[in-house]
Amino acid sequence: MSNAQTNPAPAQIPVTILTGYLGSGKTTLINHILSAPHGQRIAVIENEFGEAGIDNELLVQDSDEQIIEMNNGCICCTVRGDLVRILNELSEKKADGRVKFDRVIIETTGLADPAPVAQTFFVDDDIRDQYMLDAIVTTVDAKHAQSQLDQHHEAQEQVGFADRILITKSDLVDDTALQNLQSRLRKMNSRAAMIEVNHGNTDIEEILDIRGFNLNAILEIEPHFLDDVAHDHDDHITSFVFTEKRALDPDRLEEFLTVVINTFGTQLLRYKGVLHVDGMEHRIVIQGVHMLMGSVPGAKWGAAEQRQTKFVFIGRDLPKEIILKGLETCIAE
Structure with missing residues (x-):
């Protein structure tokens, strides 16, 4: 990134x-x-x-x-x-x-x-x-x-x-x-x-x-991040998680996240992920607040380790399905 x-x-x-x-x-x-x-x-x-x-x-x-x-x-x-x-x-x-x-x-x-x-x-x-x-x-x-x-x-x-x-x-x-x-x-x-x-x-x-x-310091998202994720309730603040074992294309991912941040930045309270990016032997750790995003390389993937992306979004009135489907278009072919 x-x-x-x-x-x-x-x-x-x-x-x-x-x-x-x-x-x-x-x-x-x-x-x-x-x-x-x-x-x-x-x-x-x-x-x-x-x-x-x-x-x-x-x-x-x-x-x-x-x-x-x-x-x-x-x-x-x-x-x-x-x-x-x-x-x-x-x-x-x-x-x-x-x-x-x-x-x-x-x-x-x-x-x-x-x-x-x-x-x-x-x-x-x-x-x-x-x-x-x-x-x-x-x-x-x-x-x-x-x-x-x-x-x-x-x-x-x-x-x-x-x-x-x-x-x-x-x-x-x-x-x-x-x-x-x-x-x-x-x-x-x-x-x-x-x-x-x-x-x-x-x-x-x-x-x-x-x-x-x-x-x-964030090398992995803890397992409880995936527990009790909101699906249907009345609060304007919700959280959801994108998970994917296939690698993400770095160029498409950056382009998509730029669109998401520019469009929904004021609604994005926090977003954090450990990403499996195509062509990279280490994790990419990404985090942001509203329209400010940063990323750093994390630990290297182990030889026998299952590589996987876990990306958490927390925000106000976020279009969950649009963001999740958009991330799916970033999967490397």
Whole structure:
């Protein structure tokens, strides 16, 4: 693929985007992260500070740059302007020793579409060189999610973008309601693992180093990507998978994907695949957000290994049959 991305430099700082609808528990989770004795040095970027759990942890505050350093090695800062600016400021402060952190968590506002934040790590050269987008983590309020998903497209898009879904407030609903919600979330996004989180208590390992966006770390799509894929339901956000054992023609594939992205890019939330491409002895790993797509070579196919394409699409009102049939025309003869 001609628009392949270069391998990330070892010094890149991993970034997790935390999203979720209003009241879904993002601030509670952030406060837990900022105060927990986890031994990680994490920079948390918020739109506003939470009122609880921060004041008595405050050590150093830089009012001009809106950066607070916590006594467990974390720092917390606000974004009242450009995300690119504050990311660059953080990396500069890290480079000259003014702040110390190993990774970044960005909390979006409850009404936000995660796409613009994610796209920052695709389109800005300085940010792409300094940071690596690890994953998007979405909190979902078990008590109110069904109505939120019915009424607000932002809530649906937050689920569609997720690499991991944290279900909060599950203690406020019965088992049937929880199972119904989990089933709906799986249909909307079959590729995101789900875990229950109560009062913000979760192991840091559950939300960090997921490698959901690290193209170079994706050698295979996990088998559960193919489970519970949506076929018929009312949500505008759906997911489906294209699988094919025959090789794909690289020229026809690139031409078709260009048409799909140009035509349906605003509806494509996430798309990710491990492709068997004609004439190539290694996998091609491809991933995109809306109209931004990247690809890298993956591991070589084993001598006795069954070569196969698995391509997952998650989007809003996508023409599933058109895309699947179009991919079939890309099969090498």
